[in-house]
Amino acid sequence: MKDYTAKVIANEKLCDGAYALMLETEGMPEVKGGQFAMLSVPPADRILRRPLGIVTADDRTCSFIYQIKGKGTEALTRLTFGDTVEVMLPLGNGFPKIECERLAVVGGGFGVAPLYLAAKDNADKEVRIYNGFATKSQIMLEGLFSEAGKLTVCTDDGSYGFHGFPTQALESELDEFRPQAIFCCGPEPLMRAVKRIGESRGITTYLSLEQRMGCGVGACLTCTCKVAGHNKRVCKDGPVFLSTEVYE
Amino acid sequence: MNTAVKLCGHTLKNPIMTASGTFGFGREYDEFYDIGRLGGIVGKGLTLAPREGNDGVRIAETPSGILNCVGLQNPGVEYFIENELPFMKSKDTVVVANVAGSTVSDYERIVERLSDTDVDMIELNISCPNVKSGGMAFGVLPSGVEEVTRAVRGKCRKPLIVKLSPNVANIADNAKAAELGGADALSLINTITGMAVDLKSRKPLLGNVTGGLSGPCVKPVALRMVRQAYKAVSVPIIGLGGIESAEDVLEFMLCGATAVQVGTANIHDPYAALRIAEDLTNAMKKYKITDVNELIGALIEG
Ligand SMILES: Cc1cc2nc3c(=O)[nH]c(=O)nc-3n(C[C@H](O)[C@H](O)[C@H](O)COP(=O)(O)OP(=O)(O)OC[C@H]3O[C@@H](n4cnc5c(N)ncnc54)[C@H](O)[C@@H]3O)c2cc1C
Ligand SMILES: Cc1cc2nc3c(=O)[nH]c(=O)nc-3n(C[C@H](O)[C@H](O)[C@H](O)COP(=O)(O)O)c2cc1C
Ligand code: FES
Numbered sequence: 319m320k321d322y323t324a325k326v327i328a329n330e331k332l333c334d335g336a337y338a339l340m341l342e343t344e345g346m347p348e349v350k351g352g353q354f355a356m357l358s359v360p361p362a363d364r365i366l367r368r369p370l371g372i373v374t375a376d377d378r379t380c381s382f383i384y385q386i387k388g389k390g391t392e393a394l395t396r397l398t399f400g401d402t403v404e405v406m407l408p409l410g411n412g413f414p415k416i417e418c419e420r421l422a423v424v425g426g427g428f429g430v431a432p433l434y435l436a437a438k439d440n441a442d443k444e445v446r447i448y449n450g451f452a453t454k455s456q457i458m459l460e461g462l463f464s465e466a467g468k469l470t471v472c473t474d475d476g477s478y479g480f481h482g483f484p485t486q487a488l489e490s491e492l493d494e495f496r497p498q499a500i501f502c503c504g505p506e507p508l509m510r511a512v513k514r515i516g517e518s519r520g521i522t523t524y525l526s527l528e529q530r531m532g533c534g535v536g537a538c539l540t541c542t543c544k545v546a547g548h549n550k551r552v553c554k555d556g557p558v559f560l561s562t563e564v565y566e
Numbered sequence: 567m568n569t570a571v572k573l574c575g576h577t578l579k580n581p582i583m584t585a586s587g588t589f590g591f592g593r594e595y596d597e598f599y600d601i602g603r604l605g606g607i608v609g610k611g612l613t614l615a616p617r618e619g620n621d622g623v624r625i626a627e628t629p630s631g632i633l634n635c636v637g638l639q640n641p642g643v644e645y646f647i648e649n650e651l652p653f654m655k656s657k658d659t660v661v662v663a664n665v666a667g668s669t670v671s672d673y674e675r676i677v678e679r680l681s682d683t684d685v686d687m688i689e690l691n692i693s694c695p696n697v698k699s700g701g702m703a704f705g706v707l708p709s710g711v712e713e714v715t716r717a718v719r720g721k722c723r724k725p726l727i728v729k730l731s732p733n734v735a736n737i738a739d740n741a742k743a744a745e746l747g748g749a750d751a752l753s754l755i756n757t758i759t760g761m762a763v764d765l766k767s768r769k770p771l772l773g774n775v776t777g778g779l780s781g782p783c784v785k786p787v788a789l790r791m792v793r794q795a796y797k798a799v800s801v802p803i804i805g806l807g808g809i810e811s812a813e814d815v816l817e818f819m820l821c822g823a824t825a826v827q828v829g830t831a832n833i834h835d836p837y838a839a840l841r842i843a844e845d846l847t848n849a850m851k852k853y854k855i856t857d858v859n860e861l862i863g864a865l866i867e868g
Contacts, residue, residue: 319597365830366632366833367834530626533833537588537833538590538634539610539619
């Protein structure tokens with residue numbers, strides 16, 4: 319991990335309330351799928367950095383998608399080409415590179431962010447991706463994800479693709495696909511549902527957790543969650559944990 | 567130009583130390599820079615037995631500050647001695663162990679145990695607002711401050727720093743009480759108790775309901791308290807609370823601090839403590855200071 323002063327090379331609206339940000343800096347390190355970055359936000363009185371999952375990365379650039387939530391992300395939308403951001407990365411453990419033949423990837427909303435690289439890291443396997451969004455206008459990164467595996471886009475209201483939750487799309491293919499591992503990132507109800515499906519079928523399931531953070535590097539202990547009965551740091555010990563150890 | 571200061575028999579190459587709880591045991595930040603370049607490092611607050619800390623949300627943001635309610639999560643003093651202290655001692659800097667307890671006897675035992683190690687100094691946290699039983703009780707009233715300091719003094723074979731809480735009626739009285747109890751130095755301030763509310767759920771945002779406020783927004787309070795304590799005691803004072811720049815360091819020293827600690831700044835800028843230490847000579851040049859020691863307490867009043 320390192321701290322960079324990076325240049326904004328794109329900051330575009332993806333859909334209502336959602337933006338895609340691309341940063342450029344010299345000597346970008348190697349990034350594993352599921353790792354994240356801590357970004358400074360423009361208002362001087364907002365001193366904490368914001369954690370965002372890394373969507374893509376190469377030796378010069380990295381990109382993010384973000385939802386306008388509060389003061390920090392709202393201010394991020396006003397960044398334009400040439401502005402600079404302090405960005406610390408890559409942080410966290412990321413999804414593992416596991417030994418298996420068939421991997422299911424399940425994402426919900428902005429939770430899809432770290433899953434593209436996670437799927438790419440496992441390109442030697444048969445990868446099926448189930449990404450869910452509320453409605454057609456909120457669908458993100460369809461083109462990108464279709465390069466990383468067989469993609470099923472789901473909408474809760476049926477306005478596009480599979481009508482229903484991504485868990486339902488996954489379940490409808492489970493008997494035929496027989497995945498040996500599942501990666502999931504999304505809202506807590508989605509992750510709890512995926513945990514249930516994975517564990518009831520004996521499929522090794524990894525979930526990427528979200529928690530409010532301070533330092534992002536493991537020093538301040540403000541980002542903990544219960545993992546196998548103990549408080550672990552989401553930023554350093556996670557954000558990716560085995561489903562059997564969380565949400566008890 | 568001289569940036570070195572003397573504190574309890576140790577020489578700090580610069581007056582910059584790290585504040586407990588914001589710097590782990592130094593390992594994470596040593597990946598960014600050599601932490602041996604700092605005057606001193608203070609580890610996370612330790613208790614006799616490991617502690618899990620508080621559940622739920624532990625951090626919130628407020629303009630120019632943060633609230634935390636970690637609740638003294640730590641691996642326990644034995645783990646520290648075995649696994650963290652050797653790393654800290656391998657660095658060319660002064661190593662301080664910060665300790666907390668729920669009873670006077672807890673404090674006595676942990677300080678006794680640490681006195682057998684090669685830790686350089688011990689900082690007594692009698693003011694942690696995030697532990698329900700304990701901590702607070704000792705830090706609030708001057709009588710409690712004196713009692714716990716005196717008891718610990720009897721067992722402590724290291725320089726003893728007593729860290730004061732700002733959540734008190736009169737900081738000067740508490741500073742005097744710690745001095746009377748036998749403190750070799752004082753550090754202040756710890757966090758100011760606050761709260762954050764989540765309008766949507768109509769619930770407190772923090773898992774522990776209340777949390778400790780820190781960061782730039784507390785600096786004016788910290789400066790005031792350092793000044794009042796400085797006037798009340800003759801032991802050296804370590805000033806902290808919202809330090810973000812070398813200028814901030816010089817202000818604290820003018821008010822009476824011999825050394826300072828950088829806390830929340832580390833959390834949002836991994837290089838903060840080093841940046842401040844490196845910038846110190848520039849700030850000294852700007853204000854025509856040749857030796858930082860000339861500043862200590864030299865505030866011109868009225
Ligand atoms: C590892 C990780 C990866 C993430 N990846 C993404 C992503 O790729 N895209 C995306 O849109 N969002 C992501 N999030 C959530 C994102 O960090 C928050 O939405 C964002 O911090 C909100 O900031 P704000 O200033 O808009 O909100 P404010 O409410 O103004 O923020 C106040 C404070 O609370 C924190 N905070 C508020 N909500 C959250 C939350 N849900 N999670 C963590 N911290 C929060 C902020 O970081 C800040 O410290 C991720 C969170 C984590 C922990
Ligand atoms: C996340 C966090 C954890 C802390 N943990 C401790 C602790 O374990 N022991 C202690 O004495 N002070 C602890 N503190 C208080 C700081 O050491 C310091 O007194 C306070 O934050 C004010 O300084 P600052 O504004 O520079 O952060 C903690 C502060 C923060 C922000
Ligand atoms: S955010 Fe500081 S330890 Fe995780």
